[in-house]
Amino acid sequence: MEERLSNLICGALLHDIGKILYRAGEGRGNHAERGADFLRALNFPDGIVNLCRFHHDSELRGSRSADHLILCESDWLSSAERPEKEEAEERGRWEPYVPLLNPFSKLSLNHSEEPSYTGEWSFFPVRPLEGEDLPFPSADPKLSGEEEYRKLVESLKGRLESLPPNPELLLPVLEGSLSFVPSETRLAPAEGGMEVSVRGFKADPARMPDISLFDHLKTTAAIASAMFLYLLERGDEGFEEGLSSWDVIRRRDEARYLLVGGDISGVQRFIYTISSKGALKGLRARSFWLEMLTQHVAAQIIERLHLSSANIIFCGGGRFLLLLPNTEGAREVLRQIKTLVNRWLYDRHGLRLYLALGFVPLCGMAFLSSWWKWRGRRDGIPRPLRAEVERAFYQCDSCEFARGESCSLLGELKPRPLTIPDALEALNRRLGEEKGKKFADMLDFRPREQERGRCEQGCEDVPFECQICHVENVKIFRHANPPDADPIHACPFCFQLWKLGRLLPRVRFLARFPEGVEVSASSDKAALFELPGAVYLAAADLREIEEAARAKPEALFVLNSFEPGFRPLLIANYIVDPEESPDFKS
Numbered sequence: 001m002e003e004r005l006s007n008l009i010c011g012a013l014l015h016d017i018g019k020i021l022y023r024a025g026e027g028r029g030n031h032a033e034r035g036a037d038f039l040r041a042l043n044f045p046d047g048i049v050n051l052c053r054f055h056h057d058s059e060l061r062g063s064r065s066a067d068h069l070i071l072c073e074s075d076w077l078s079s080a081e082r083p084e085k086e087e088a089e090e091r092g093r094w095e096p097y098v099p100l101l102n103p104f105s106k107l108s109l110n111h112s113e114e115p116s117y118t119g120e121w122s123f124f125p126v127r128p129l130e131g132e133d134l135p136f137p138s139a140d141p142k143l144s145g146e147e148e149y150r151k152l153v154e155s156l157k158g159r160l161e162s163l164p165p166n167p168e169l170l171l172p173v174l175e176g177s178l179s180f181v182p183s184e185t186r187l188a189p190a191e192g193g194m195e196v197s198v199r200g201f202k203a204d205p206a207r208m209p210d211i212s213l214f215d216h217l218k219t220t221a222a223i224a225s226a227m228f229l230y231l232l233e234r235g236d237e238g239f240e241e242g243l244s245s246w247d248v249i250r251r252r253d254e255a256r257y258l259l260v261g262g263d264i265s266g267v268q269r270f271i272y273t274i275s276s277k278g279a280l281k282g283l284r285a286r287s288f289w290l291e292m293l294t295q296h297v298a299a300q301i302i303e304r305l306h307l308s309s310a311n312i313i314f315c316g317g318g319r320f321l322l323l324l325p326n327t328e329g330a331r332e333v334l335r336q337i338k339t340l341v342n343r344w345l346y347d348r349h350g351l352r353l354y355l356a357l358g359f360v361p362l363c364g365m366a367f368l369s370s371w372w373k374w375r376g377r378r379d380g381i382p383r384p385l386r387a388e389v390e391r392a393f394y395q396c397d398s399c400e401f402a403r404g405e406s407c408s409l410l411g412e413l414k415p416r417p418l419t420i421p422d423a424l425e426a427l428n429r430r431l432g433e434e435k436g437k438k439f440a441d442m443l444d445f446r447p448r449e450q451e452r453g454r455c456e457q458g459c460e461d462v463p464f465e466c467q468i469c470h471v472e473n474v475k476i477f478r479h480a481n482p483p484d485a486d487p488i489h490a491c492p493f494c495f496q497l498w499k500l501g502r503l504l505p506r507v508r509f510l511a512r513f514p515e516g517v518e519v520s521a522s523s524d525k526a527a528l529f530e531l532p533g534a535v536y537l538a539a540a541d542l543r544e545i546e547e548a549a550r551a552k553p554e555a556l557f558v559l560n561s562f563e564p565g566f567r568p569l570l571i572a573n574y575i576v577d578p579e580e581s582p583d584f585k586s
């Protein structure tokens with residue numbers, strides 16, 4: 001079953017790959033056929049090739065293949081903008097080489113129903129993300145051409161060639177190649193005063209393509225895998241054998257999904273409440289460690305459910321947002337992770353840090369709701385969707401939030417199904433409540449004995465608490481500074497972070513090992529740090545990682561890069577190069 005799910009995720013991640021082949025003028029047929037031929041030539045397994053080949057409902061009439069139907073439905077749910085676009089197409093224009101609108105030019109800070117824009121539109125060039133050189137948006141909606149797309153296809157081919165069909169390896173390749181490629185390329189005619197001229201056509205800039213192909217593929221995979229696990233746990237007849245029907249798959253009023261939020265509380269105090277001794281390096285290592293904690297917790301949840309990072313919608317700054325299946329299995333994993341992480345944090349940091357976790361169930365209609373809430377009126381809903389909106393509005397029995405007439409969580413009447421913005425609001429409220437009763441569900445705290453630690457270096461005058469983070473009950477202190485300076489007595493955690501802080505500017509790779517595996521950082525080119533249930537090794541080069549443990553790492557990461565074969569860790573670039581910042585050198 002895990003292989004079937006993994007194939008479904010890969011199929012969802014690759015289903016529209018034919019679009020760039022079409023734009024490059026390569027292959028023949030529609031984008032589904034071109035995509036399938038491309039994947040077959042790269043030796044992808046038949047299961048994945050066929051998912052790509054048959055992902056349109058016109059080709060799935062009468063089909064009973066559960067996974068094909070799931071992919072087709074997820075594709076639909078992940079293009080909420082499509083009905084509006086299709087409406088526009090009748091009067092608009094299809095322009096395959098139009099660039100991606102910079103979504104920041106659509107940022108509207110008023111919260112009324114009709115957004116207002118600054119009127120400064122900018123666009124990204126179509127090209128892969130390579131190295132440090134980021135494409136910069138420009139005001140000119142310059143059309144890309146076949147040539148750009150051909151280059152894109154070439155570089156993608158090279159990256160996919162020897163890649164095993166594994167979602168975690170596929171995701172960074174697609175992110176690197178398709179982040180600046182528009183998912184749809186239809187233009188709507190200008191209305192209401194705003195216009196951008198594209199090859200003489202006056203287009204409405206607010207409705208120009210602003211969703212990248214990568215984001216569309218990623219959300220399709222997230223929805224498909226959550227729907228799969230929901231239907232699997234429900235155990236419909238035939239599902240395990242791969243069979244289902246349109247009537248079942250298209251029930252958009254069932255609460256099949258969970259929008260999950262995680263929030264580490266105490267971050268500010270944790271970073272800044274350290275003594276001024278060695279503060280600068282301490283700050284950097286501490287914020288890096290917190291970033292890793294957030295990423296690690298999100299990854300643990302995903303991995304225990306056999307999902308992929310496609311289900312991590314957002315992760316950074318001590319927070320994450322996930323899309324999970326609304327299953328007992330997922331709720332159980334959330335309970336386990338919350339207990340594991342908070343016990344671990346309590347044992348090392350007392351009451352300083354706490355993981356709040358919350359979730360809100362969602363039905364399929366929520367994915368389609370963003371734009372019809374935005375429009376705010378029933379006649380704004382394109383005709384094919386009206387019946388479904390009404391069904392979800394009047395007949396939803398399974399989703400407490402979609403019912404309309406009563407919603408316990410939002411505490412008010414909502415005369416429409418729950419939308420994504422409503423869900424985020426509800427989630428924030430839930431996380432706020434959680435943070436307000438930190439650790440309240442862990443009543444069996446072990447009392448901490450009061451005892452005085454000793455110094456590994458044998459100093460007689462040992463402080464009562466760690467001189468960096470002030471945590472008490474430290475058993476063994478280590479000196480967190482070079483041998484010739486006055487000793488700073490640190491707890492084991494601060495000692496590890498001190499070593500990590502010195503190495504950070506040179507760190508390129510990280511490896512994760514399960515807790516209990518013997519790992520050692522033998523040279524000054526590697527440093528260890530711990531996170532709940534795991535040990536990480538940060539290193540300047542890969543050799544350090546090979547030499548650090550006999551066991552193979554569970555996962556290999558590369559910092560701020562999309563190198564094939566690694567999972568990317570995109571972390572703010574506060575890790576400066578030591579050559580550029582002499583005061584940072586130890």
Ligand SMILES: [Zn+2]
Nearest residue numbers: 015016075216
């Ligand atoms: Zn699609």
Ligand SMILES: [Zn+2]
Nearest residue numbers: 455457459487
């Ligand atoms: Zn000492």
Ligand SMILES: [Zn+2]
Nearest residue numbers: 466469491494
């Ligand atoms: Zn400490």
